Amino acid sequence: MxxxxxxxxxxxxxxxxxxxxxxxxxxxxxxxxxxxxxxxYFCQNIVVQEGSMEPTLSAGETVLIDTAAYKLGSPKRGDIIVFRTGEDEKTSLHIKRVVGLPGETIQIRDGQILIDGETYMEKKDFPPITNPGLAEEPVTLSSSEYFVLGDNRNSSEDSRHVDVGNVEKKNIVGKLWMVTSPFDKFGLLKK
Structure with missing residues (x-):
């Protein structure tokens, strides 16, 4: 013992x-x-610099990016993404909504979006598009490209314009998921 x-x-x-x-x-x-x-992975923040996503997002708002979202999956139609127009890390970030998915053919005719020849009925009430840009003629996306539009459809540089064009998956930084400021807009982003 x-x-x-x-x-x-x-x-x-x-x-x-x-x-x-x-x-x-x-x-x-x-x-x-x-x-x-x-x-x-989930809380990188950026400040919205332009009004191309109004009324969903306004210039000056701070949002969080989920940078892990597309490492395992792919963007879905309606996702709001952050991307670069090239592979250079120093290029500016852009925020737009995914409309066209890889392999689809997108066209804008009479103010409406056509996906593979069918009119795309959006969940939100956006005004008719007055400038179809590059999508006046059918745009066929490759297996790694996305067609994006700003919610402020008639005042947005997006896939309809040569400066942006179709977005390669490798240039997508992540998915927006939350607004952190101003405080009255604080909350999860709604599609």
Whole structure:
């Protein structure tokens, strides 16, 4: 039978304190690592610079980008994405709504969007498009291209314009998912 000497009791309590401090430090390290990973992949923020997404987003609003969204999946019709017009990391970011998916043929005729010859009925009430741009003639998307439009359809540089054109998947930074400021607009983005 062990004798509970003063030294035994002191050593036991010392070891339990060291163990407790170790686990406390480990828990903090794990929490910091998880917070960093979450903020890196889901909380990159940008400030909207232009009015091409009005009324959904206005210039000056701050939004969060989910940069992990398309690492495992692909953009869906109606997603609001952030992309670059080229592969250079220094090019500016653009925000638009996905309308055309890879392999589809897009055309804008009489103010309406046609996808593979069928009129696309949008979930929101956007005005008829007055300038079809490049989509006046049918635009067939490759297996990695998306056709994007700004919600402010008649005041937006988007896939209808040569400067933007069809968006390659590799140039998509992520999906917008939340407005963080101004406070009265705070919340999840609605499609």
């Amino acid at each position: 062990k004798r509970f000497t003063a030294r035994y009791v002191r050593d036991y309590f010392w070891q339990s304190r060291v163990r407790a401090v170790f686990f406390w430090i480990l828990e903090i390290a794990v929490a910091v690592a998880l917070a960093f990973a979450f903020s890196y």
